Amino acid sequence: xxxxxxxxxxxxxxxxxxxxxxxxxxxxxxxxxxxxxxxxxxxxxxxxxxxxxxxxxxxxxxxxxxxxxxxxxxxxxxxxxxxxxxxxxxxxxxxxxxxxxxxxxxxxxxxxxxxxxxxxxxxxxxxxxxxxxxxxxxxxxxxxxxxxxxxxxxxxxxxxxxxxxxxxxxxxxxxxxxxxxxxxxxxxxxxxxxxxxxxxxxxxxxxxxxxxxxxxx
Amino acid sequence: xxxxxxxxxxxxxxxxxxxxxxxxxxxxxxxxxxxxxxxxxxxxxxxxxxxxxxxxxxxxxxxxxxxxxxxxxxxxxxxxxxxxxxxxxxxxxxxxxxxxxxxxxxxxxxxxxxxxxxxxxxxxxxxxxxxxxxxxxxxxxxxxxxxxxxxxxxxxxxxxxxxxxxxxxxxxxxxxxxxxxxxxxxxxxxxxxxxxxxxxxxxxxxxxxxxxxxxxxxxxxxxxxxxxxxxxxxxxxxxxxxxxxxxxxxxxxxxxxxxxxxxxxxxxxxxxxxxxxxxxxxxxxxxxxxxxxxxxxxxx
Numbered sequence: 001x002x003x004x005x006x007x008x009x010x011x012x013x014x015x016x017x018x019x020x021x022x023x024x025x026x027x028x029x030x031x032x033x034x035x036x037x038x039x040x041x042x043x044x045x046x047x048x049x050x051x052x053x054x055x056x057x058x059x060x061x062x063x064x065x066x067x068x069x070x071x072x073x074x075x076x077x078x079x080x081x082x083x084x085x086x087x088x089x090x091x092x093x094x095x096x097x098x099x100x101x102x103x104x105x106x107x108x109x110x111x112x113x114x115x116x117x118x119x120x121x122x123x124x125x126x127x128x129x130x131x132x133x134x135x136x137x138x139x140x141x142x143x144x145x146x147x148x149x150x151x152x153x154x155x156x157x158x159x160x161x162x163x164x165x166x167x168x169x170x171x172x173x174x175x176x177x178x179x180x181x182x183x184x185x186x187x188x189x190x191x192x193x194x195x196x197x198x199x200x201x202x203x204x205x206x207x208x209x210x211x212x213x214x215x216x217x
Numbered sequence: 218x219x220x221x222x223x224x225x226x227x228x229x230x231x232x233x234x235x236x237x238x239x240x241x242x243x244x245x246x247x248x249x250x251x252x253x254x255x256x257x258x259x260x261x262x263x264x265x266x267x268x269x270x271x272x273x274x275x276x277x278x279x280x281x282x283x284x285x286x287x288x289x290x291x292x293x294x295x296x297x298x299x300x301x302x303x304x305x306x307x308x309x310x311x312x313x314x315x316x317x318x319x320x321x322x323x324x325x326x327x328x329x330x331x332x333x334x335x336x337x338x339x340x341x342x343x344x345x346x347x348x349x350x351x352x353x354x355x356x357x358x359x360x361x362x363x364x365x366x367x368x369x370x371x372x373x374x375x376x377x378x379x380x381x382x383x384x385x386x387x388x389x390x391x392x393x394x395x396x397x398x399x400x401x402x403x404x405x406x407x408x409x410x411x412x413x414x415x416x417x418x419x420x421x422x423x424x425x426x427x428x429x430x431x432x433x434x435x436x437x438x439x440x441x442x443x444x445x446x447x448x449x450x451x452x453x454x455x456x457x458x459x460x461x462x463x464x465x466x467x468x469x470x471x472x473x474x475x476x477x478x479x480x481x482x483x484x485x486x487x488x489x490x491x492x493x494x495x496x497x498x499x500x501x502x503x504x505x506x507x508x509x510x511x512x513x514x515x516x517x
Contacts, residue, residue, distance in 0.1 A: 016401035017509050019484030022454045024401040052243040052452030054476050059452025061240070065487065132246035133450060133476035136355045139246070153447065154478075171449060178246075179356070198345065198357075204245045 011036065011080050015072060020065035023072055025058045030130055030142060030172070033058055035080025037131075042081065045074040053131040053208070055140070055171065092126055093210065095176070096217040097167050101187035103155065107169060110152050110186075118188065121149045122214050127174060129210045137178035137196030139206025148172070158184030165190045167214070174214075176206070191217075219338055219373060220287030224366040225320055228280025231362045232351035232427075233340055234258060234333075234471075235272045239348045239357070243475050249455065250352035253427060253471045253494030254331050257295035260386070261335035264292035264312045266378045271339030271371070272349035274362075276332040278497070279325040283334075288317045289370060290337035290378055296329030296389060296495060310386055312337075312378050329389030330497040337378065341371035353427050354472045392418070393496045395468075395489045397458065397504040402448065402480035406460070410437040414458075414466070414482055415506050423498045427472040430496060436464030437482065453477040456485030456493065458504075468502070470494055 013036070014026040027033050037053040040060070044051070047067025052059040060075065062068050099119045101107075108115050125147055129139035143150075154170045159182060162168075166177045168185030177183060178196040195205045206212070224231065236258050238251025252258040252275055259269045274281065279298045285291075293300060293309045300307040303319035315321055323332060342349050342359045351358040359368070403411055419432040437460050439446075453459065453476065457469045461479045468485065469477075470493065485493055486507060496502055 017398050017484070018401050018454060018481075019398050019456050019486060020507070020509060021487040022484060024451065026401075049240045050243055050249070050454075051241075052475060054451040055449035057449075057451040059454070061454055132244055133452075134246060134474060136246045136357065202245060203346075208244050 015075065018059065020068065021062050023060045023062075023068065023075060025060070025075055027056055027058070030055060032080060034130060035082070036078065038081035039078055040075075045071045047071055052133070054133065055173075090209065090211055092213050093205065094213050094215050095191050095193050097122075097189040097191045097214050098217045099189040101167065101189045103186035104188050107150070107152055107186050107188055111149055113149065118150065119216055121147065122174065122188065123216055125213075127212045127214070129206045129208050129212070130173070131208055132204065132206065135178060135181055137204040137206060138175060139204070139208070139210065141174045141206070141212060142172060144211070150174070152186050154184040155186060158182055162187065163190070165192060167191055178204075220285055220289065220317075220370050222336060222340065222368045222370055223284050223286070224282070224362050224364060224368075225284060226280060226282035226364055227362045227366070228276055228278060228323070230277040231281050232275050232353065233272050233342055233359045233362070233368065234275040234350045235270055235348055237270050237348060238350050238471065239346050239352070242346055243452070245346070246475055247346060247355055247357065248352065248473060248475045250350045250355070250357070250471050251348065252333065252350070254295050254333065254491045256488075256491040257331070257386075258333045258335065260310075261292045261294040261333045262339075263379065264294070264310070264381070265290045265335050265337040266374055266376050267335055267337060267339050268374065271335065272342065273336065273340060274334040276323060276334060278330060279323045279332060281323045281332075281334070282320055284318060284320050285315055285336070285370065286317060287370070289315050290373075291315045291321065292335045293323070293332055294335075294386060295332045296326035298326045298332050299324035327390075329495040331494055336370050338371035338373040341369040352472050354474070389495050392501045392503055393492055394503045394505055395493055396486040396507040397483040398486070398507050398509045399483045400481075401484075403482050405439050405443040405448075405480040406482055407438050407440050410439070411482065413437060415504055417503070419466070419502045421496045421498050421500050421502055425496075425498050427470055429467050429469040429473055430498075431467045432465055432502060434465065437466065438464065443480075448478060448480050450476040450478045453481060454484065456487060456490040457481045458483045458485065468493055
């Protein structure tokens with residue numbers, strides 16, 4: 001089923017077409033994604049105007065279709081950066097959370113933990129923003145120690161309105177809604193932290209590489 | 218600055234747009250945005266002698282009225298609308314002088330969806346993250362324009378208004394045919410579903426905005442192994458045709474989210490996304506398969 005899979009050193013990647021100005025590179029782990037993204041961001045191939053890392057993929061967008069063939073060739077052989085943002089360290093920002101989310105009981109049931117153990121698992125480690133997306137200022141936070149106890153699926157039906165500051169879980173990630181929006185994550189709490197402010201530079205708190213520790217308010 | 222443009226009537230939706238938007242901001246969760254039909258805005262800017270990156274108005278389904286405080290050179294492109302300048306009929310696809318205080322009124326386009334207005338000097342609203350475009354989803358750039366909105370007009374360029382008389386434009390009536398490259402997730406769908414996707418005359422539903430438009434037609438079935446599966450969110454681009462569990466595709470336009478959580482069966486050629494931006498509810502869209510040599514692809 002792999003359109004163009006190739007084993008390159010330690011990192012297997014699958015190149016998937018994405019129109020005439022895009023390329024989707026699929027990788028096996030989030031660590032591989034962050035490593036390849038770091039390498040591409042440090043030295044972007046000619047013509048690349050956008051890099052969008054996600055859970056298992058890096059999307060490259062090029063200026064024009066003519067740039068694509070050379071970019072494809074380069075990405076086939078590009079080695080990931082040896083140290084990803086995850087290992088870079090840096091200051092840890094504390095975010096106070098009131099753990100009264102509507103899905104806290106569902107998360108407890110799904111993970112086999114008690115409510116208190118869910119809160120302990122969420123507050124007991126440092127989370128790193130792996131990548132951003134969905135809406136301005138939304139960071140996908142992954143636990144630095146790889147703890148997998150809070151892995152939960154999205155809600156089976158998404159909410160049309162999730163309030164700003166809602167703290168949620170989905171897949172291997174935690175996230176905070178920067179503003180009111182629709183959303184399908186399991187909500188475990190809320191925070192008053194302002195995560196998006198155009199008067200700041202950068203306007204987002206949760207930029208890739210940022211390190212966060214949650215504290216029960 | 219050289220005067221103001223005042224909106225007297227916004228029509229169904231009028232926003233400030235430019236052709237570049239905000240590329241390279243995915244680290245902030247910010248998408249590209251910009252004009253839905255970049256080619257039309259580019260032509261309008263050329264007609265009035267602006268840099269093609271200048272900001273103009275994107276008018277959805279006509280209905281716009283505006284005045285300028287200083288006599289200005291204006292051009293309209295994109296969806297054809299009846300236009301009046303003061304009491305006189307105006308022209309599309311050419312530079313037109315609008316006297317100070319005269320009201321320009323746009324009617325409803327009989328075909329197409331979005332008309333573009335360029336003013337010589339460009340709209341000089343403050344850029345946000347490098348662009349003057351309104352991202353209707355992210356809430357970036359100037360707010361959606363209402364009656365009474367006042368927009369500063371920039372200093373006219375030193376170069377003269379080009380002598381080109383009329384810039385012709387392809388008609389927007391009839392079917393919209395869009396070139397599409399299958400993938401990146403065409404392998405989530407059965408061979409029959411991909412064939413159906415490429416063969417169907419799809420109808421654009423009322424569920425259409427700057428994010429994209431939903432299509433009505435046959436359901437595109439997933440392969441048995443992907444039935445009920447969840448795709449980890451991944452980056453999407455303008456022109457991505459995403460298929461949610463309902464099986465009816467959505468074509469993403471300028472204000473699409475940075476990442477999407479449903480499989481993309483194909484991606485419209487970048488140049489053709491401009492025509493996709495002119496597809497109006499009730500109209501017919503077809504997809505024409507385009508091969509791509511750069512990325513090898515499984516055979517069907």
